[in-house]
Amino acid sequence: MKKTTINILLTIVIAGVIFSCDSDENKKGRFLLKGNEKMEENDPKGAMGFYKEALKMDSTYADAHYNKALAHLQLNQLTESIQDLSLAIKYKPDYYDAVFQRGLSYLDNGEFYNAREDGKKLIQLDGQNWKSHFFEGLVEEKLKNFPKALEAFGKASELNPKNSDLLVNQATILYYQKNFAAAQQALNEAMDVNPSEPNIHNLRSMIYFDEQNYEKALDAVDKAISLNKSQPYFYNNKGLYLLFLDRQEEGLELINQSIKMDAKNPFALRNKGIYYVMQGDKTSALQYLVELGRDYPDMDLVEEYLKKAQSL
Structure with a gap:
């Protein structure tokens, strides 16, 4: 069951280049711009080649490390992206966008305590930026510190009151509570x-x-x-509700549709287990619910329906 997160657009750094002069500074800037053009063409591998050329000229070029990290992200290379973002921050310690993006990457990689440290850095760099508190909320939510998460999302909303997603984030924490x-x-x-x-x-x-x-x-x-x-979680939720409205086959069809769209959603697998319990199919139900009970013991309905499956 999916909550909302803010859609943060990755921002490619644009270099200011004076083409009348052929200095090394301008050459590396042109490589950066060429890489950006490749990113706009949805060619992250090609972009990375240009960013590497810029870094050959200046290994401390923070913007090239940052943009290269975004190219890695496009290729789902999370570890390499974090490495490049760390280099960007090393050479430019006040690089807010790099710290923010590295924090998000740590979250995606399950490195919640590293993400928390980046959250602290963001607030130190710009405590009046709503994104700093939004990110803090995301981290505290992952760590299940719901009061702190709610406070952080509230601060973000105060700084950006026209952002409906921040209000949904607060509502989500209240729902968890x-x-x-x-x-x-x-x-x-x-x-x-x-x-x-x-x-x-x-x-x-x-x-x-x-x-x-x-x-x-x-x-x-x-x-x-x-x-x-296009949101698989919505179809999965609808499938669950149909199960409880005694429309099990319609529900299963939507749950399966959700799994085709996102095979890694454990809630959809739980819902298939619930479906098989409702059908009295103990073997199929246990195939889903035993593993979920081990990996997600706190997920709503898992314990209840695992017991029901075992008693079939």
Whole structure:
């Protein structure tokens, strides 16, 4: 069941180049620009070649390390990206964008405590930037420090009150804390800012589901899907709600559709296990739920349906 995160656009650094002079400074800048052109053409491998040429001329060129890191990200090379971002920060310690991007990469790589250190750096570099507190919230959420996460998202929202995603992040933490009334209030505020944000409706559907109001949950997730048809979590959630509305085959079809879109979502695998429990298929149910019980023991419904599967 997917919460919202802010879509942070990776920013390629643009070098100022004076073409009338052929200094080394301008040559390395031209390599940077050529690399950027390749990135715009969706050719990160080609871009990396130009960034490497710039670094041959100046191994301390922080912008080239940063842009090279973004090329690695495009190629799903997370470790290499972190290495380049670290070099960019080494040669330019106040490089806010590099610290921010490295922190996000640490989060993606499961290195939450390294991410927390980068979060501290961001606040030191610019405590008035909403992204600093947003990032702090993401880290504390991953570490399950929900009060701190809620406080950080709140600070980010104060600095950027027109950002509906920040309100959805606050609502999500409140949802985790089972404070459904406060979560709904935060979603109402997000609706006032941006009623077309699909995650508002998806999270509202999750609250309705937990309140066992399955029809309202279905209506809300249908609204989310109407606004964004490419999000696998929405289809998985709809599939779950259909299971509980006694429309199991329709639900399974949507859960399978979600898995095709994102095979790594453990919630979809849980929902397949729930489907097989409802069908009385003990063997198939246990294939999903035993592993989930081991790897995600705190996931909602896993323990309950694992017990039901074992008693079939």
